[in-house]
Amino acid sequence: MFNPFKEKGAPIDKLFVSWDKLYPFSYDKNEVDPYTRLRIILMNGTEYEANWFLHQFNRHCANNDLRREVAFIRRTEQQQQKKIACLKPIDETLLETTIGYEQLAVDLTARLAQSEPDENVKMALDFALLEDFDHLYRYADLLEHDTKMHAEALVGSYTEIMPGRPTIAHHRHPFDDVRYTINNKTASPITKLNVEIITAAEQQTMNYYMNLGQFYENDLGRQLYQEIAMVEEQHVSSYGSLIDPNCTWLECMLMHEYVECYLYYSCMQDENDPKVRALWAEYLDQELTHLHMTAELLKKYEKKDWQEVFTCGGDFPQLLTLGPNVEYVRDILANTVRNTTQREDVVPLDSVDDDAEFFVYQGQVNKVIKNVPSHAVINQEIEARGEDYRFQVDEHPIEELSNKEKDNTDIGRVKGK
Numbered sequence: 001m002f003n004p005f006k007e008k009g010a011p012i013d014k015l016f017v018s019w020d021k022l023y024p025f026s027y028d029k030n031e032v033d034p035y036t037r038l039r040i041i042l043m044n045g046t047e048y049e050a051n052w053f054l055h056q057f058n059r060h061c062a063n064n065d066l067r068r069e070v071a072f073i074r075r076t077e078q079q080q081q082k083k084i085a086c087l088k089p090i091d092e093t094l095l096e097t098t099i100g101y102e103q104l105a106v107d108l109t110a111r112l113a114q115s116e117p118d119e120n121v122k123m124a125l126d127f128a129l130l131e132d133f134d135h136l137y138r139y140a141d142l143l144e145h146d147t148k149m150h151a152e153a154l155v156g157s158y159t160e161i162m163p164g165r166p167t168i169a170h171h172r173h174p175f176d177d178v179r180y181t182i183n184n185k186t187a188s189p190i191t192k193l194n195v196e197i198i199t200a201a202e203q204q205t206m207n208y209y210m211n212l213g214q215f216y217e218n219d220l221g222r223q224l225y226q227e228i229a230m231v232e233e234q235h236v237s238s239y240g241s242l243i244d245p246n247c248t249w250l251e252c253m254l255m256h257e258y259v260e261c262y263l264y265y266s267c268m269q270d271e272n273d274p275k276v277r278a279l280w281a282e283y284l285d286q287e288l289t290h291l292h293m294t295a296e297l298l299k300k301y302e303k304k305d306w307q308e309v310f311t312c313g314g315d316f317p318q319l320l321t322l323g324p325n326v327e328y329v330r331d332i333l334a335n336t337v338r339n340t341t342q343r344e345d346v347v348p349l350d351s352v353d354d355d356a357e358f359f360v361y362q363g364q365v366n367k368v369i370k371n372v373p374s375h376a377v378i379n380q381e382i383e384a385r386g387e388d389y390r391f392q393v394d395e396h397p398i399e400e401l402s403n404k405e406k407d408n409t410d411i412g413r414v415k416g417k
Contacts, residue, residue, distance in 0.1 A: 004261040005295070005306060005314040009288030015076045022079060025275060026089040029096065034156035035322045036276055038104040039267045040087045045204030046263055047081035050256050057249050069297055073290050080283050094212055095143050099154045101205050102139055105132035106159055108201055110325035112194045115318060120180050121191055121242055125198065126332050127339060127346045128235050133329060134164030135228050137390070138374045141381045142221055144389040152391035158324040161391040163401040165337050167374035169412030170231045171365050173357035176341040177237040184244040190317040196259045199239040206232035220380065223373035250298045251309050257291040258310070266320040326393060334397040338412055350415050362413060369409055378407040
């Protein structure tokens with residue numbers, strides 16, 4: 001059993017590197033294993049979250065000595081993020097990268113949900129899973145229409161590409177995107193990890209679409225990024241609301257460093273590319289150092305031992321492995337595609353009152369169905385090819401979503417459908 005609190009990390013004086021060591025080799029987009037690519041996206045998002053959390057800590061801390069310690073760790077996190085981000089090759093397009101983001105969203109969420117013992121957290125994961133699954137389908141059809149490239153080559157045929165809960169049904173009132181928080185004192189180690197991991201991953205996707213969607217080459221593509229970026233904001237709201245808000249800044253910082261150690265160790269065990277695996281090992285050593293430094297800060301400034309935060313002893317639970325989840329996704333589709341959220345709960349759409357905020361909001365943002373970008377993208381593809389683009393291993397588990405010549409805009413949005 002691996003316990004990061006009992007492992008030595010890299011020497012503190014070896015954490016900063018020269019520019020020639022900061023810029024990495026990039027993978028070959030035509031040869032890379034899809035799950036190597038997804039691990040790179042995952043760890044880039046994890047480092048992004050670490051950086052922004054530490055910036056927020058800096059802005060809410062009045063002690064400059066502590067702020068200097070936080071700045072030291074943050075600078076190393078910045079180095080890690082910059083190197084990981086540049087593993088992406090220059091010739092990988094915005095939309096090709098987007099397919100990777102959505103494949104990660106599907107397979108990561110499915111893996112976390114299958115390991116999750118907390119019913120409230122699993123409910124949130126399973127619900128958003130079907131939405132990211134549908135996003136993958138919408139972007140894949142945009143890719144086929146604009147470039148004639150089939151996304152199944154990018155996902156390695158490991159992840160199906162077909163409709164999930166239609167994106168038009170994802171647009172909910174903000175009141176319905178807030179979940180119940182977990183309690184870090186009683187939550188299982190895997191629950192605490194799952195909540196932090198999925199929040200960071202979805203936040204990265206939200207920020208990617210927010211910042212880069214407007215650079216797409218045509219108006220409909222820009223509109224699709226805009227629409228799905230709004231849904232990702234909802235997902236980040238949902239997942240972020242699961243995090244225990246009663247932890248102190250240093251307790252949260254310790255949790256962030258623990259998550260990074262857990263993920264780098266998991267990626268290292270799972271990685272089949274020797275160069276990338278060496279990078280995961282190098283950054284695990286650095287994160288072990290960050291973890292020990294943060295534990296010392298917790299002791300110094302809050303008079304707490306790390307064991308008060310990690311009451312189960314700090315041993316890693318089951319490691320995260322990325323891989324296909326076809327049957328799990330199909331099962332969730334078959335049983336929950338008609339669900340929506342109402343306040344903290346996931347409920348069947350048919351149980352929601354006709355005057356609920358969901359229907360009011362839907363009426364405001366989806367006034368003219370044909371103009372909704374996620375729907376227009378599929379219609380455009382159907383008009384051009386006679387049917388939409390999909391990659392399926394079997395018939396769709398929902399009959400109403402099996403028609404390749406017509407995009408369904410009712411499921412999960414119109415009662416009785």
